[in-house]
Each structure stands twice: as C-alpha cells, then as structure tokens.
Amino acid sequence: MMAWSRIAEIWLIAWRCGGMARRALWAAKTRSLFVVAGVALGIASLTIIVAAVDGAERKANEMVALFGPDAALVLGGNIESRAVGQRTLTLSYDDAAALRRSLPGAYLVVPMRAQSNVQVRYAGHVTQVPLVVGTTAGYARAWDWPLSEGRDLTEEDLTHSARVGLIGDTIAQELFGKQSPIGRTVLMDRFPVQIVGRLSYRGVTGGGGAVDDRIIMPITTLTKRFHLDRKYFRALRVKFHDPEYMSAHVENLRSLLRHLHNLRPEEEDDFSILTADEILKFLSTFKGGLILFLGVTALVAMVVGGFVLANLFYLGVDERRSEIGLKMALGAPRWAILVQILLEAVGLTLIGATFGMFLGMAMGQLLARLGVLEILFSWKVFGFALFASLAIGLVFGLKPARRAASMTPIEALKGC
Amino acid sequence: MSSSQPIIQLQDIEKTFLLGDLHIEVLKGVSIDIGRGEFVALRGASGSGKSTLMHILGLLDRPSGGRYLLQGKNIADLPDDRLSALRNQLFGFIFQTFYLIPYITALENVMLPGLYGATPARQLKRRAEELLSQVGLADRLHFRPGQLSGGQQQRVAMARALLNDPQVLLADEPTGQLDSATSAEIMALLKSIHGQGRTVILVTHDAATAEFAEREVLLHDGLVQNR
Structure with missing residues (x-):
C-alpha cells in the first residue's frame, strides 16, 4: 500500500x-x-x-496493376546492354506466330508497334496524339483495360487492315466532348479512321505521358498507313495462364525466342523481357x-x-x-x-x-x-x-x- | 530522544573548498548546538564562513569533516534525495536576494515547496493565500515578483518558507537588500515567526540586526569566537 x-x-x-x-x-x-x-x-x-x-x-x-501480373512485355533489342547501333527490330511476325503456336501457358500474344505524335482532326478540332499503338486483336483484354463503349479490335480488322481504332478517354473528351465517339470518323494525318471503341479512363501517368492519351489501331493498318517496316515490330505482349508460374513462363519464352533467333549459347539475348516483377524490382x-x-x-x-x-x-x-x-x-x-x-x-x-x-x-x-x-x-x-x-x-x-x-x-x- | 535534545548539533564541522591546487579551509571545526524554538544569530564579517555554515545547516551542502546531527540523526548517511525531502519538510529558507521565480505569480511562488509533495493543489492554494495575507499581501496574490517592491518580495519569500510548516527557518541576510524601515518590518515578521514556536537561525554581518536574536554566535575566520 x-x-x-x-x-x-x-x-x-x-x-x-x-x-x-x-x-x-x-x-x-x-x-x-x-x-x-x-x-x-x-x-x-x-x-x-x-x-x-x-x-x-x-x-x-x-x-504493376496496369501492366498486369500475368503479362510479359518483350522488347526488341537488349535494354541492359544496348550497344551503339544494335538492332532493336528483332521481333518478327514469324516470332509472334511461333509463340502463339508453341509457347506453353500463353493465351494471348499481341505484337505492338507505335507511331508517336500524330495529328488527329474531327470537325474542326485538331489535337496531337502522343502515341498511336498498332496491335492485334484483343487489345482491351491483353491489357485488362475495359472498354467504356463500343467493341475491341477483331481478327477481321487485322486481316483487312481495317481503318478502325480504339480511342483513349482523354482524346475522346478533347475531340467529341460529351458526345459518343463511336462510329465517328476522324482524320489521322490524311487518312480516315472510324472509332469503334472507347477505352475507359485510367488516369495513371506512366513513364511516357498520360495513358489515356492514345489511339489503338490494328497493327496491319498502322504499318501500311505510316509505311513502317512490314516484317518487324517493336514490342510483343504475352499473357499467361497461372501467373504463379511466371518465372517458368518467362524462361520458356526466353528459350523459345533464343531458339527462333538462332542465338548460340555464348550470345546475349537480342530482346528484353519485362514482367511485373521486373518493374517492381x-x-x-x-x-x-x-x-x-x-x-x-x-x-x-x-x-x-x-x-x-x-x-x-x-x-x-x-x-x-x-x-x-x-x-x-x-x-x-x-x-x-x-x-x-x-x-x-x-x-x-x-x-x-x-x-x-x-x-x-x-x-x-x-x-x-x-x-x-x-x-x-x-x-x-x-x-x-x-x-x-x-x-x-x-x-x-x-x-x-x-x-x-x-x-x-x-x-x-x-x-x- | 528527549524533547530537551537540541534539534541541531554541529560537532567539529569542517569545510574545505578546492580552488585549483589550493585547499581553502572555510570552516575549521565549528561546534554549535541549537535548541528547539531558539532564535540564534550567526554573525560574522564577510569571509568568516557564515554563509557556508548556513548552507551546511540547511542541508544545501555537506561538510568535509565533523558530524551534523539533525534531531539526533547523523545526516552524513543520508542520500541526496533524502536530504531534499528533509529540506522540504523541516526547513524554510529566506535569502538575501529573495529568489522568487519571475514568471509566476506571488501565489504560485508561495505554493512552490508544496508542489514536491503529495498535498492536493487546492489545499496548497488555500494555505498559500492564508500565509500571504498573514504577511500583509492579501491584495497582491496574482502579482508577479517584478510588480512588487523589495520588501513585498521578501514577504512573499517568507510566506513561501512557511508553506510546509517547517520547524526551522533559515534566514540568510534577509534585510541585506532592503532599506531600514522595510528591514524593521521584515525583522518583526521574523520575530513573530519565532513566536509561533519555530527555531529561527539568522545569518548576518550586522550587529544591530543580530540584536533581534536571543543568542548570538560570532564567527571569525572559520571558527566560533568564544567570549
């Protein structure tokens, strides 16, 4: 006490x-x-x-959420040791076809190339689009990026090099205001493109500008209209089932690509694979x-x-x-x-x-x-x-x- | 322990200060007994060691030699915090320069010794108010020391010294900074405090001031002067 x-x-x-x-x-x-x-x-x-x-x-x-935990991005050229004048156009349509055919666990292989700073007009509005992405069918699915209106790109669009495109939310606002962009035709440089889908707003700024500032087109159309190389493209997006085996998936992808590119064991990769893990690292x-x-x-x-x-x-x-x-x-x-x-x-x-x-x-x-x-x-x-x-x-x-x-x-x- | 036993017994108290290599003997064997309820003046010229002796008496400093029995107990065995508690309960201090805390009121200054004990604040406040009116400052409770005259400040200090109802009051040149009229008031107060049955020890250089005490101990060169 x-x-x-x-x-x-x-x-x-x-x-x-x-x-x-x-x-x-x-x-x-x-x-x-x-x-x-x-x-x-x-x-x-x-x-x-x-x-x-x-x-x-x-x-x-x-x-990482934007990139997708089940996805890998393959870039042409080795970003870790980029020698002067090294080729960055190393990924071909044949590679994409081979991956689609024989890469285990992959359910989506989307080649991509891009054209930057394209002028787009609609009814007197003019805007500069920082990034026009060329891709194959199923862009919205490949990037887990739902459409707020319209439809995704299809195989049809690809085979016919159709003059169609998906529009980023910011661009849609700029050109059409509150009106729906679906079905309208814009002029990109000099050729007309019909908007078939509108990507939902993401609002994240990635490395190179706002993600909502873009237009997506079939890669075949983009190649033709901008006179790009017809054999190679810049990047390739692959999506896998079972993301818990990502490291195995990535090894498979690497081996297969090395095989396709005829690289000898002592040679370095002539491509780079990015995954959500890599980005996190x-x-x-x-x-x-x-x-x-x-x-x-x-x-x-x-x-x-x-x-x-x-x-x-x-x-x-x-x-x-x-x-x-x-x-x-x-x-x-x-x-x-x-x-x-x-x-x-x-x-x-x-x-x-x-x-x-x-x-x-x-x-x-x-x-x-x-x-x-x-x-x-x-x-x-x-x-x-x-x-x-x-x-x-x-x-x-x-x-x-x-x-x-x-x-x-x-x-x-x-x-x- | 009989009641006739002195409250304070100093036996051969020595105090040496070290100044570089120099040993300065300030007290050279002082023996004094002070009885309960006595009014004693310690008188001496400056340098006689009277201030040092007062510090030792008030448990503010420890002697270098000799024995100090407080109520029959040797204080040499007690730890610092025990001495603090004894100072708090047994002693009241009055200093030449008052030592009031400038940024708190007269009332709060008087309450200060009580803050280091368990007495409830309301009780402390009532006691402090009472004491301040006893020294004639009932209308100055909430004044800061800077707003009071020297004599008023010394009366605040006296009220403070009495807060814990101490048995011994130590006054070190209490009138040293006051004019003669004010000094007389302060000395009268001191006498009335003695009249309450408290032991009062007054340290002074002034023979006239020492007259107020019942007994005078004359200090010269670190020794008690026998007459």
Whole structure:
C-alpha cells in the first residue's frame, strides 16, 4: 500500500513538473520558438519523405496493376546492354506466330508497334496524339483495360487492315466532348479512321505521358498507313495462364525466342523481357534511392533541429541556474528537475512536430502539384512524426536535463 | 530522544573548498548546538564562513569533516534525495536576494515547496493565500515578483518558507537588500515567526540586526569566537 501511494505521489509531482515546464516555456517564448522552428523543419522533411515513399509505392502498385501480373512485355533489342547501333527490330511476325503456336501457358500474344505524335482532326478540332499503338486483336483484354463503349479490335480488322481504332478517354473528351465517339470518323494525318471503341479512363501517368492519351489501331493498318517496316515490330505482349508460374513462363519464352533467333549459347539475348516483377524490382531500386536521398535529408534536418534544441537548452539551464538551485533548496528531488527539463524539451518537439506535419503536407502538395513527387499522406505520417519528435526531445534534451539535475543546490544558487 | 535534545548539533564541522591546487579551509571545526524554538544569530564579517555554515545547516551542502546531527540523526548517511525531502519538510529558507521565480505569480511562488509533495493543489492554494495575507499581501496574490517592491518580495519569500510548516527557518541576510524601515518590518515578521514556536537561525554581518536574536554566535575566520 505504501508503494502505491509513493507511485501516486511521483505521478503527481511529475504532472506538476509538466505544469512548471509549460510556464517556463511560455516565459522563454523566443527560445521556445527557435526550438519549435528547428524541429518543425526536421519533421516537415520527415513528413515529405514518408508521403513520397508511400506515393512511390502506390505508383509502383498502379504501374504493376496496369501492366498486369500475368503479362510479359518483350522488347526488341537488349535494354541492359544496348550497344551503339544494335538492332532493336528483332521481333518478327514469324516470332509472334511461333509463340502463339508453341509457347506453353500463353493465351494471348499481341505484337505492338507505335507511331508517336500524330495529328488527329474531327470537325474542326485538331489535337496531337502522343502515341498511336498498332496491335492485334484483343487489345482491351491483353491489357485488362475495359472498354467504356463500343467493341475491341477483331481478327477481321487485322486481316483487312481495317481503318478502325480504339480511342483513349482523354482524346475522346478533347475531340467529341460529351458526345459518343463511336462510329465517328476522324482524320489521322490524311487518312480516315472510324472509332469503334472507347477505352475507359485510367488516369495513371506512366513513364511516357498520360495513358489515356492514345489511339489503338490494328497493327496491319498502322504499318501500311505510316509505311513502317512490314516484317518487324517493336514490342510483343504475352499473357499467361497461372501467373504463379511466371518465372517458368518467362524462361520458356526466353528459350523459345533464343531458339527462333538462332542465338548460340555464348550470345546475349537480342530482346528484353519485362514482367511485373521486373518493374517492381526497378521501382523498388528507385524507391530505395528515394528513401536514401530523402532519408538523409530528413535525418540531417532533424539532427540540426535536435542540436538547436540541445544548444538552447544548455544556455537555458545556465540562465536558470538560480531557479533550479532554488527548487532544489525548496526540496525538489533531482529526478523532478530532470523530468521538468525533459518535459520542456519534449513539449517543444511535439509542438514542432505539429507545425512540421502541416508544413510538410503543404510542401508535399506543392511538390505534387508541380509534378516533382508523387505523394500519399496516411496516418503513418502522424506515427512517424510523433515518434521522431519524442526521440529528438528525449535524446537531445537528456544532456541539458542531466546537467541541470546534477548541479548541487549551492553552485546553482550562487550562479545568479 | 528527549524533547530537551537540541534539534541541531554541529560537532567539529569542517569545510574545505578546492580552488585549483589550493585547499581553502572555510570552516575549521565549528561546534554549535541549537535548541528547539531558539532564535540564534550567526554573525560574522564577510569571509568568516557564515554563509557556508548556513548552507551546511540547511542541508544545501555537506561538510568535509565533523558530524551534523539533525534531531539526533547523523545526516552524513543520508542520500541526496533524502536530504531534499528533509529540506522540504523541516526547513524554510529566506535569502538575501529573495529568489522568487519571475514568471509566476506571488501565489504560485508561495505554493512552490508544496508542489514536491503529495498535498492536493487546492489545499496548497488555500494555505498559500492564508500565509500571504498573514504577511500583509492579501491584495497582491496574482502579482508577479517584478510588480512588487523589495520588501513585498521578501514577504512573499517568507510566506513561501512557511508553506510546509517547517520547524526551522533559515534566514540568510534577509534585510541585506532592503532599506531600514522595510528591514524593521521584515525583522518583526521574523520575530513573530519565532513566536509561533519555530527555531529561527539568522545569518548576518550586522550587529544591530543580530540584536533581534536571543543568542548570538560570532564567527571569525572559520571558527566560533568564544567570549
């Protein structure tokens, strides 16, 4: 029972130390403000880093979802060792046919090529389409990209090089506004193309511009109309059953392509295979770089904040020697002095953290608006900021607090 | 332990300070007994060691040699936090420079010694108000020290010293910074505190001030001067 009343007393005294800390901080407004500002800058950078890393992760997941976990993209040429003048047109229609025939587990093989920056007109509206993609039948299915209206490209369209196309949502808005684009004919460069389908809005910005900014056409039509190479194409999309065996699928694909290209064992691949895994790997490297760069920045900012705190608190302890000595003379135990100074430090870092979070969010929004960073705010930010500010307060407040608590009442009283 | 036993017994107290390589002997074997309810003046010129002696008496400093028996118990065996508790409960302090905390009110300054104990805040506040009206500052409860005159500040400090109802009051040159009229008021207050049955120890360099006490101990060069 004695022990419980002693614990209650210690809590009461600690609580009262908190009250004294509040009064002392308010009395030293300027000093408090400097500490708050120093810590706020650190916490602001921490907020941005957490939001940016989360944003990068969301982006990665979006890109992977966009790509499809069951898909592989084969590019002509080896992107890891691209020698000057190396051929990138290595994928042929014969390859596509052979894969379609004999690649186990694959249910869709879609060759693709693209023409960039094509002018498109409709009834007086003119727009520049960044990407016109040539593909075989079943584009919407191959990319898990549902149509909001109309129909997908068919085998018929391919064999007849039909002048038909699927339209991206953004382009459709630009050319037709609220009207349906289905059945309408646009002029691409000089030849007419009838829109048969409209891709639903995705809203994700991939590596090369907005994904909704595109028109999809049969690859045969594109080849003819833009006078492209008739034998080769740039990329090939393959979709597999059973995505849990992706690594085996990719090995099969690689072996088959090497066989088709007559590569000897010592020769390198003359193509590159990208999968969702590869993309994730690349993105996690990118994310690692981001964490490292921003993490070091945030750490430096927080340590600077911490040193500002430690320095000003050292000065404060010196200035308040007589106050500390007086409290000791009046019977304050050493731990109560320690607790008061620590509470002062932690109180300021918590206030700094609050300002820092708002500052960080504002700066993060700004960076996101400017397109510099992808950011995502979550409750995690609060957790990190709270933890970091507590840590700064305790770590950097401890030395000054111990210094104050280790004074003898006499040397403290004489200090004034 | 009989009630006639002195509350404070100093036996051959020595205090040496180290200043670089120099040992400075400030107290060279001081023996004093102070009885319960006594009003004692420790008088000496500056450098006589009276302030050091007062610090030792008030448990603010430990002697380098000799024995200090407080209510018959040797304080040398007690840890720092136990000494803090004893200072809190047994002693009240009044200093020459008042030592009020400038950014809190007179009332809060008086409550300060109580904050390091378990007494409920409301009770502390009532007691502090009572004490402040006893020293004639009932209408100054919420003034900051800077808004009070020197004499008023010293009266706040006296109220503070009495908050925990201490048995011993230590006053270190309490009138050192006050004019003579105010000094007389403060000394009268000190006498009335003694009249409440408390032991009062007054440290001063001034023979006239020492007159207020029942007994005078003259300190010279770290030793008690026998007459």
